[in-house]
Amino acid sequence: MPPSFFNTCGAAGWDEAYDAAGQVRPLYQQAVNHFEALGLAGAENMQHSADLSMLNQGVTFTVYSDARGTEKIFPFDLMPRIISASEWSVIEAGVAQRMIALNLFLDDIYHEQKILKDGIVPCSQVMMSTLFCREMSGLHTPGNIHVQIGGIDLIRNESGAFHVLEDNLRCPSGVSYVVENRWVMGRIQPKLLNHYKVRPVDHYPQMLFNSLASLSKSDNPTVAVLTPGTFNSAYFEHSFLANQMGAELVEGSDLLVDRNILYMKTTRGLKRVDVLYLRVDTEFLDPLVFRPDSMLGVAGLMNAYRAGNVALANAPGNGVADDKALYAYTPDIIRYYLNEEPILPVIPTHLGSRESDLRYILDHMAELVIKPTDASGGYGMLVGSHASRQELSDFRKRVAANPSHYIAQPIQQLSTHPTLVEQDGCKAFFPRHVDLRPFAVCDVHGDVKVLPGGLTRVALRQGSLVVNSSQGGGSKDTWVLYPQQTESDHA
Structure with a gap:
């Protein structure tokens, strides 16, 4: 039986630290x-000590739905998530494979559209998508790469295998917490960290900078991070990454375009910007091309981009490839472009746009997770098993009225992980559901590097499957071990 400080009551079919018999897995014994x-x-x-460190570092996020206030210190759990080298090698290869295939897909649909002509992906899925950016049609990105920074959400279900939950190819966030979590663990638990000999993550800013700099023809490019401003939920990350990369942190009002060249306003005059790392959604980038009421972007930015005078990362229009409906086609996309089987499986997905799938969704809502195709952060979704009759009825009407806007998946029992929380008046390590977001960067040559770790998000509420920080979730440090270690080393 597990020690008293660790309670396995409520553990999922697969718990990261305990096996089905309730015994500690060798990797977690130490x-x-x-x-x-x-x-x-x-x-x-x-x-x-960890919370104080987070507070002093200003590690925050925003919960828009909390009436008590929006700005929160990011909840951090002491118990690290540990991944063996052999498991990581599969994750790493699978993430890189998806990055390569989805880059090829994006370049294809904005140019020759072979995959649509060959019927692998329905033309309507792409051309009718609100996330398809017609302004990108025929525009050649540096190296034909559209996704320089990707965050691929993974879950481990009761089978013990990692599955892809979704792809984040626009403005994937959370990597700053990966680095900060490791810094905190290094300060408060150095002995345990050293015992496990964990692969580092603090080189991510350099990885990111190298990827961004490779997009420019300049030998010494000026790289800037475009943020919506201090009130954005991920502003901490924007400022963190700019600072760590030695890049400029700018808002739209700090920039201007003159003769198709992007400049940054400084106290010494205008300074040319060669690469702009976008943390602003495509629709707000350029009021002359997209939303005319946007105050977050830069007038004329797309003209400078078309002229090849500035590189944008990630490229505008990537949303069509991480649309939740397109997710169902990603195994076929991998086979089509790479002639390979997907390394990481996906979750069976029912599309509201398919008549037979729609009937199934409407008849089995209590057994499904239903998501809007273009939402993120856990907003707008329904977990059928946790919904009331009234909620199911209301959501059924919504789906029936706009079926192509929704997808549905069987409810997945995300793996659980010991987490220090209070439950039933007792504070101890209780099982809580987790997911994993590895981060990858791709340079102008198509070389993909995956950070050895990632953001492990944890649902702090008992039984909750929603791990998003914006919905009350927290995070753990993710420890990927060096290959020479084995599970027996930690027994």
Whole structure:
């Protein structure tokens, strides 16, 4: 039986730290022993130190739905998620494969559209999508790469295998928390961290800068991060990455385009910007091309982009490739462009746009997770098993009225992980559901590098499957081990 400080009641079909018999997995034995030796008082003191460190570093996020206030310190859990080298090698290869295939897909649909002509992906799925950016048609990106930065959401279900939940190819966020989490763990748990010999993640800003700089023809390019401003939920990350890369942090009002060249306003006059890392959605980038009421972008930016005078990352129009409806076609996309089988499986997906799928969705809503195709952050979705009769009835009407706007998937029992929380008046390590978002960068030559780790998000509420920070979730440090270590090393 597990030690008293660790309670496995409510664990999913696959728990990261405990097997089906309730025994600690060898990979986690040293970590469990470490926290058992600390006890509750020691763990709470350590948690206080971690929270204080997060507060001092200004590690925040925004919860728009919380009436008590929006700006929150990012919840951080002490117990790391540990991934063996052999498991990571599969994840790494699978993430890189998706990045390569989806880059090829994006370049194809904005040019020759072979995959549509060959009927692999329905033409309507792309051309009728609100996320298809017609302004990108015929526009050649540096190296024909559209996705320089990707975040691929993974879950492990009761089978124990990792599955892709969704692709984030526009403005994937969260990597700053990956680096910050590791810095915190290095300060408060150096002995445990050193025992496990974990692969580093603090080189991500350099990885990102190298990828961005490769897009420019200049030997010494000026790279800038375009943020919507201080009130954006991910502003901490924007400022963090700009600072760590040695790049400029700018808002739309700091920039101007003159004769198809992008400049940044400085106290010494105008300075040319060669590469702009976009943390602003496509529709707000250029009021002359997209939304005319946008105050977040730069008038004339798309003209400068078309002229090849500035590189944009990620490229505008990537949303059509991480649309949740297109997700169902990604295995075929991989086979079509790479002539390979997908390394990471996807979850069976029912499309509201298909008549037979729609009937199934409407008849089985209590068994499904239903998501809007263009939403993110856990907003607008329905977990059927957690919904009331009235909620199911209301959502059924919504789906029936606009079926192509929704997809549905069987409810997945996300794996659980010991997490220090209070439950039933007792504070201890209880199972909570987790997912994983690895981050990858791609340079102008198509070379994909995956950061050895990623953002493990945890649903802090008992039984909740929604891990998003904007919905009350927290995070864990993700430890990927070096190849020479084995599970027996930690028993």
